[in-house]
Amino acid sequence: MIEIDEKKLIRCPVCEAVNIDRGANSSCRRCGCIIYKHQRFTTQKSWAYLITAIIAYIPANLYPMLTTKQFGSGESSTILGGIVMLWEHGSYPIAMVIFFASIVIPVLKFLILIYLLISVKYPLGKDKRVNKHKMYYLTEAIGPWSMIDVFVVAILAALIHLANIQIIAGTAATAFALSVFFTLLAAHAFDERLIEGRV
Amino acid sequence: MKLENEDALDHYIICRQCHTLHEEIPIREGTKACCSECGGVLYRYDSKLAEHGLALSISGLILFILANIFPLVQIEILGHEQFITIPKTVLSLFESGFYLVGLICAFLVFIFPLMIFLIYSVLFALLKMEKGEKIIKDLLVLLSHIMPWSMSDIFFVSILVALVKLIGYAQIHMGVSFWALIGFVVLDLYVTRNLHVYEMWMLRKRIFFKERENDRD
Numbered sequence: 001m002i003e004i005d006e007k008k009l010i011r012c013p014v015c016e017a018v019n020i021d022r023g024a025n026s027s028c029r030r031c032g033c034i035i036y037k038h039q040r041f042t043t044q045k046s047w048a049y050l051i052t053a054i055i056a057y058i059p060a061n062l063y064p065m066l067t068t069k070q071f072g073s074g075e076s077s078t079i080l081g082g083i084v085m086l087w088e089h090g091s092y093p094i095a096m097v098i099f100f101a102s103i104v105i106p107v108l109k110f111l112i113l114i115y116l117l118i119s120v121k122y123p124l125g126k127d128k129r130v131n132k133h134k135m136y137y138l139t140e141a142i143g144p145w146s147m148i149d150v151f152v153v154a155i156l157a158a159l160i161h162l163a164n165i166q167i168i169a170g171t172a173a174t175a176f177a178l179s180v181f182f183t184l185l186a187a188h189a190f191d192e193r194l195i196e197g198r199v
Numbered sequence: 200m201k202l203e204n205e206d207a208l209d210h211y212i213i214c215r216q217c218h219t220l221h222e223e224i225p226i227r228e229g230t231k232a233c234c235s236e237c238g239g240v241l242y243r244y245d246s247k248l249a250e251h252g253l254a255l256s257i258s259g260l261i262l263f264i265l266a267n268i269f270p271l272v273q274i275e276i277l278g279h280e281q282f283i284t285i286p287k288t289v290l291s292l293f294e295s296g297f298y299l300v301g302l303i304c305a306f307l308v309f310i311f312p313l314m315i316f317l318i319y320s321v322l323f324a325l326l327k328m329e330k331g332e333k334i335i336k337d338l339l340v341l342l343s344h345i346m347p348w349s350m351s352d353i354f355f356v357s358i359l360v361a362l363v364k365l366i367g368y369a370q371i372h373m374g375v376s377f378w379a380l381i382g383f384v385v386l387d388l389y390v391t392r393n394l395h396v397y398e399m400w401m402l403r404k405r406i407f408f409k410e411r412e413n414d415r416d
Contacts, residue, residue, distance in 0.1 A: 015400055155361040
């Protein structure tokens, strides 16, 4: 018979088994995975990925996302430019989808991650009734949807590949894909145990 | 909280949305248990999980193959015709020099979805035959590592967005693969939402634990 404090129980992020928190080197009793390897630098890894993502997000917005070549003359548009163009053409739903996927979701994710990373270190908003676990779950759920824009560009570039009209992906596509990739990594690297201030 | 040994922790579950601790209770066939705090689904009970899973994952694989060999959409602009398939979309990124984006896309829309459904088929086949305790464990670990990286549903929405963008300029014909992809995405969503790794770990325990008890008798 052993006695455990309920607060000492953690969930294995891989197989979801309930485990007893053994601090620095907890390994899951069911799947054997080490539960969070980066114990000694608690938030640094997540910060590093997040900053990389934010840096990659800047060229993603400045460089052209796609270039339309029509009868020899080229025309490039950035993410924002593309959204404005779609809005002016009257395709409001598509403009909204692209706006949400490539502007709202990434920025929201950056802000939530920054808030989470700061709030676990400093007593910021600790007494508020925000469920940080739910916030974290939300970022993980909506995060991948910002890939929409990259996929759309890939599809258009593959589809419109004729002699007279061509659509070519731009530098921003690479930057944007990298940015999304690193935000996903940042979210995965975040140690959920920090939310309760256990570490 | 008192426990007999560490394995007794298997009777508990922590909600994956809000991290509330719950005790697992037996529920009726085909029903699900929800979190009392946030309403998120904790687990389901299905006595024929292996059979259902095997059927779903094999149909998923068939639809995935169909979706990848037939043309996705065909367009007509100024008398020119052009069609794409899913592998061709990724390859065209490589051809135009976008190796990094091409690689990321190849993994997200082709390699990971294929791997997930292959792993599911092997897993459920092994669970059905009640063999390979060690392999099942390794496969389950691998599965939960690559699960968040499969984006076929997002890719499908992107196809719709791209097509709506083209409506004014070109004539669009949907290919066989478009319909196969719809089927695949629906199956993918159903499988990843309803057949959770948690239930598969429990099934594995039920099967091999029972066997060990029988051996002892």
